[in-house]
Amino acid sequence: xxxxxxxxxxxxxxxxxxxxxxxxxxxxxxxxxxxxxxxxxxxxxxxxxxxxxxxxxxxxxxxxxxxxxxxxxxxxxxxxxxxxxxxxxxxxxxxxxxxxxxxxxxxxxxxxxxxxxxxxxxxxxxxxxxxxxxxxxxxxxxxxxxxxxxxxxxxxxxxxxxxxxxxxxxxxxxxxxxxxxxxxxxxxxxxxxxxxxxxxxxxxxxxxxxxxxxxxxxxxxxxxxxxxxxxxxxxxxxxxxxxxxxxxxxxxxxxxxxxxxxxxxxxxxxxxxxxxxxxxxxxxxxxxxxxxxxxxxxxxxxxxxxxxxxxxxxx
Amino acid sequence: xxxxxxxxxxxxxxxxxxxxxxxxxxxxxxxxxxxxxxxxxxxxxxxxxxxxxxxxxxxxxxxxxxxxxxxxxxxxxxxxxxxxxxxxxxxxxxxxxxxxxxxxxxxxxxxxxxxxxxxxxxxxxxxxxxxxxxxxxxxxxxxxxxxxxxxxxxxxxxxxxxxxxxxxxxxxxxxxxxxxxxxxxxxxxxxxxxxxxxxxxxxxxxxxxxxxxxxxxxxxxxxxxxxxxxxxxxxxxxxxxxxxxxxxxxxxxxxxxxxxxxxxxxxxxxxxxxxxxxxxxxxxxxxxxxxxxxxxxxxxxxxxxxxxxxxxxxxxxxxxxxxxxxxxxxxxxxxxxxxxxxxxxxxxxxxxxxxxxxxxxxxxxxxxx
Amino acid sequence: xxxxxxxxxxxxxxxxxxxxxxxxxxxxxxxxxxxxxxxxxxxxxxxxxxxxxxxxxxxxxxxxxxxxxxxxxxxxxxxxxxxxxxxxxxxxxxxxxxxxxxxxxxxxxxxxxxxxxxxxxxxxxxxxxxxxxxxxxxxxxxxxxxxxxxxxxxxxxxxxxxxxxxxxxxxxxxxxxxxxxxxxxxxxxxxxxxxxxxxxxxxxxxxxxxxxxxxxxxxxxxxxxxxxxxxxxxxxxxxxxxxxxxxxxxxxxxxxxxxxxxxxx
Numbered sequence: 001x002x003x004x005x006x007x008x009x010x011x012x013x014x015x016x017x018x019x020x021x022x023x024x025x026x027x028x029x030x031x032x033x034x035x036x037x038x039x040x041x042x043x044x045x046x047x048x049x050x051x052x053x054x055x056x057x058x059x060x061x062x063x064x065x066x067x068x069x070x071x072x073x074x075x076x077x078x079x080x081x082x083x084x085x086x087x088x089x090x091x092x093x094x095x096x097x098x099x100x101x102x103x104x105x106x107x108x109x110x111x112x113x114x115x116x117x118x119x120x121x122x123x124x125x126x127x128x129x130x131x132x133x134x135x136x137x138x139x140x141x142x143x144x145x146x147x148x149x150x151x152x153x154x155x156x157x158x159x160x161x162x163x164x165x166x167x168x169x170x171x172x173x174x175x176x177x178x179x180x181x182x183x184x185x186x187x188x189x190x191x192x193x194x195x196x197x198x199x200x201x202x203x204x205x206x207x208x209x210x211x212x213x214x215x216x217x218x219x220x221x222x223x224x225x226x227x228x229x230x231x232x233x234x235x236x237x238x239x240x241x242x243x244x245x246x247x248x249x250x251x252x253x254x255x256x257x258x259x260x261x262x263x264x265x266x267x268x269x270x271x272x273x274x275x276x277x278x279x280x281x282x283x284x285x286x287x288x289x290x291x292x293x294x295x296x297x298x299x300x301x302x303x304x305x306x307x308x309x310x311x312x313x314x315x
Numbered sequence: 316x317x318x319x320x321x322x323x324x325x326x327x328x329x330x331x332x333x334x335x336x337x338x339x340x341x342x343x344x345x346x347x348x349x350x351x352x353x354x355x356x357x358x359x360x361x362x363x364x365x366x367x368x369x370x371x372x373x374x375x376x377x378x379x380x381x382x383x384x385x386x387x388x389x390x391x392x393x394x395x396x397x398x399x400x401x402x403x404x405x406x407x408x409x410x411x412x413x414x415x416x417x418x419x420x421x422x423x424x425x426x427x428x429x430x431x432x433x434x435x436x437x438x439x440x441x442x443x444x445x446x447x448x449x450x451x452x453x454x455x456x457x458x459x460x461x462x463x464x465x466x467x468x469x470x471x472x473x474x475x476x477x478x479x480x481x482x483x484x485x486x487x488x489x490x491x492x493x494x495x496x497x498x499x500x501x502x503x504x505x506x507x508x509x510x511x512x513x514x515x516x517x518x519x520x521x522x523x524x525x526x527x528x529x530x531x532x533x534x535x536x537x538x539x540x541x542x543x544x545x546x547x548x549x550x551x552x553x554x555x556x557x558x559x560x561x562x563x564x565x566x567x568x569x570x571x572x573x574x575x576x577x578x579x580x581x582x583x584x585x586x587x588x589x590x591x592x593x594x595x596x597x598x599x600x601x602x603x604x605x606x607x608x609x610x611x612x613x614x615x616x617x618x619x620x621x622x623x624x625x626x627x628x629x630x631x632x633x634x635x636x637x638x639x640x641x642x643x644x645x646x647x648x649x650x651x652x653x654x655x656x657x658x659x660x661x662x663x664x665x666x667x668x669x670x671x672x673x674x675x676x677x678x679x680x681x682x683x684x
Numbered sequence: 685x686x687x688x689x690x691x692x693x694x695x696x697x698x699x700x701x702x703x704x705x706x707x708x709x710x711x712x713x714x715x716x717x718x719x720x721x722x723x724x725x726x727x728x729x730x731x732x733x734x735x736x737x738x739x740x741x742x743x744x745x746x747x748x749x750x751x752x753x754x755x756x757x758x759x760x761x762x763x764x765x766x767x768x769x770x771x772x773x774x775x776x777x778x779x780x781x782x783x784x785x786x787x788x789x790x791x792x793x794x795x796x797x798x799x800x801x802x803x804x805x806x807x808x809x810x811x812x813x814x815x816x817x818x819x820x821x822x823x824x825x826x827x828x829x830x831x832x833x834x835x836x837x838x839x840x841x842x843x844x845x846x847x848x849x850x851x852x853x854x855x856x857x858x859x860x861x862x863x864x865x866x867x868x869x870x871x872x873x874x875x876x877x878x879x880x881x882x883x884x885x886x887x888x889x890x891x892x893x894x895x896x897x898x899x900x901x902x903x904x905x906x907x908x909x910x911x912x913x914x915x916x917x918x919x920x921x922x923x924x925x926x927x928x929x930x931x932x933x934x935x936x937x938x939x940x941x942x943x944x945x946x947x948x949x
Contacts, residue, residue: 037776044769054802150708260543293793368911393897
């Protein structure tokens with residue numbers, strides 16, 4: 001075994017690294033290792049804490065009623081806003097519409113995002129992959145108002161689709177400003193998010209797994225159902241949760257494509273804050289929506305596990 | 316060109332259309348106020364909330380640019396919607412911050428809510444108020460927490476092609492089966508509640524006590540599957556042949572028409588809602604900025620400023636002697652005499668402010684069902 | 685190894701997605717070349733007048749640069765916070781992990797109006813409204829789950845034995861983190877930060893409540909300038925936006941390769 005030459009010096013990078021390691025040991029000694037996870041997550045907890053501070057303000061105003069003689073919130077607290085919201089038939093309709101909308105959107109988005117992400121991961125041609133990626137990012141750059149105008153041109157009464165249909169003798173029909181139009185717009189809006197969140201999970205499935213399943217006699221549908229989908233479950237759940245929560249609280253798509261009669265809860269909240277200046281009622285509605293959304297998320301975590309997030313934890 | 320001290324030169328007075336306004340400012344104010352040694356220091360700029368598009372263009376041409384010309388104070392326009400600036404201003408005043416705007420161009424109803432809440436400065440000492448009509452004074456409030464600057468009408472806009480026999484004469488046209496799915500109202504029904512009360516067989520005196528006729532009529536309209544939206548939606552829908560009828564502010568219909576959309580408007584026999592917009596100043600501004608914000612509003616009340624500003628909007632002002640724009644002479648949406656205003660539906664601001672949220676809720680309840 | 689039926693099914697669904705995703709953009713692109721006063725499709729005559737108009741509009745350009753700053757702040761804040769949180773969730777066993785996950789999804793379960801109003805009140809109390817960085821921080825908060833999740837899904841690809849192996853070879857904790865863990869989750873960090881940047885660039889509702897006329901950002905400026913009619917300059921702005929984005933993506937491709945989205949090292 002040759003001896004280290006006397007003039008050997010550690011490269012600067014090593015020394016630097018050793019210094020950093022020593023510093024790390026000083027600041028965060030190894031005995032604190034069980035808490036490292038908490039150390040890493042604290043900044044995120046603090047950042048989201050900003051929203052919690054906001055929620056506290058909102059909770060405060062949800063307990064105050066509006067006096068339309070002075071347009072000031074009441075001095076004392078009461079549950080009147082919550083009672084009003086719960087007793088209202090409109091809010092019930094709107095809440096049900098939002099929940100159903102979120103469910104439909106999630107299902108349809110995942111159904112479209114899965115093959116898209118699959119094609120993105122599995123294609124062998126780099127240019128196809130790039131084109132698919134770029135297409136995902138395109139819609140972000142036209143704002144909701146301009147996008148809605150685009151849909152009017154395409155799906156309006158005298159839009160492209162109806163023109164095309166009239167060529168084959170189908171009478172023009174109203175394709176926009178109804179519930180299906182809202183769901184459609186929502187799916188289009190959510191699709192890029194879902195694909196991007198699903199891609200890593202699919203990329204983690206080796207192509208050989210499918211080949212193996214195929215060589216054992218499974219056709220591709222069975223392979224997809226029994227092999228790929230279960231393995232992609234974390235990605236599906238992650239994407240599904242994001243799509244579900246975002247569509248549950250969305251406000252722009254129902255406003256733009258719903259023709260005004262397809263409000264979701266967020267639209268009702270918008271109305272209270274901005275149109276009728278009743279911040280108390282708006283706050284109460286917002287809090288109930290947060291509660292509903294969080295319960296939903298919690299249930300999904302309980303039933304399906306935490307999706308992508310549980311991968312490390314499960315080991 | 317910004318003069319630091321107010322000293323209008325002959326050249327600046329003669330320069331272009333702005334000169335008219337500058338001259339108006341000069342003659343409209345007692346010289347003492349502006350020349351006085353104790354006039355507080357000028358801020359570099361004032362922020363005026365305005366509606367976008369042709370609305371802000373008109374304000375800029377008629378009021379802001381001439382004001383800058385005359386005083387050297389730049390005007391920045393904040394185009395946040397009136398509804399959306401409201402919580403921002405209220406929060407600023409409640410938290411003791413300097414509000415984000417100096418002057419709010421607002422609907423009288425919204426402005427009154429702010430006045431009741433106590434976030435508006437008193438404007439009673441504006442000298443040019445002496446030369447205004449009764450319309451400028453807010454109804455049911457002490458003094459002038461807001462100054463109304465013009466009136467406007469929620470007309471029935473229609474596509475002439477769909478009405479070969481001439482303009483619709485009644486709001487009942489909305490119920491024509493032919494127009495099922497081809498009519499539009501504002502999201503919250505604003506502008507439509509009162510004509511609906513008449514069209515539904517009710518009396519205006521019963522507002523707000525008994526508005527059942529209005530709700531019955533609106534329920535029938537709901538059967539017609541109306542589209543609900545905002546001004547740009549209406550324009551898009553008319554432009555692309557989605558709708559034939561809409562209840563909208565005449566200014567927006569006029570703007571769409573000017574830009575080539577096939578569109579006309581009328582005041583049906585039941586009447587149309589007439590209301591006003593105004594200007595107000597939020598509390599919490601530094602002393603000198605408050606002073607110059609008041610000067611801005613004072614200037615907006617001069618005949619010269621009103622003439623140019625309101626020509627752009629196509630709306631009747633609050634000072635005597637204005638000439639209507641050519642295309643609006645004898646237009647029912649441009650009432651100039653008290654008699655003409657009386658033919659429209661005008662409900663006191665107080666009643667509106669106290670009941671509006673309930674009306675909006677009721678309208679939503681019918682439309683979302 | 686891919687059967688015809690599979691190829692056909694997958695690609696027809698993919699094409700459906702491609703058309704839905706890009707059709708409105710294509711229409712808007714076409715409409716921006718109109719010579720008329722209103723946005724219209726097919727355009728009324730061809731002209732570049734609306735591009736000329738936005739090229740001369742100083743306020744739009746200023747708003748664009750402000751949006752860049754906001755997006756920059758948002759990305760700078762969210763990269764460290766999101767990466768660490770993503771790693772914490774995927775590579776450490778935390779107690780109450782379920783509760784933490786529900787908590788970290790608050791940005792999505794709170795409607796944007798609620799977040800906007802809440803943040804306006806909080807920042808207002810702290811007296812920091814009126815500068816751009818709170819808007820950037822706000823954008824980081826409301827979109828945080830995106831970067832947390834894309835990092836943690838990338839972490840799935842990393843075999844924990846690799847980290848152990850590195851430490852076995854004498855690597856310290858920092859070294860392991862820098863040379864093993866971080867490169868493994870890099871695709872997630874890049875995807876996440878790109879998404880954060882783009883979303884902050886286009887954020888409207890919360891920015892509306894946190895900006896004022898002096899610091900108005902591009903989406904707020906665009907949305908608010910619409911009153912009676914949608915003028916074609918807004919379509920032109922979108923097109924310019926897309927061109928800039930394509931250029932950025934091309935640059936990214938040349939520098940690091942778009943493949944990094946999909947493959948870890």
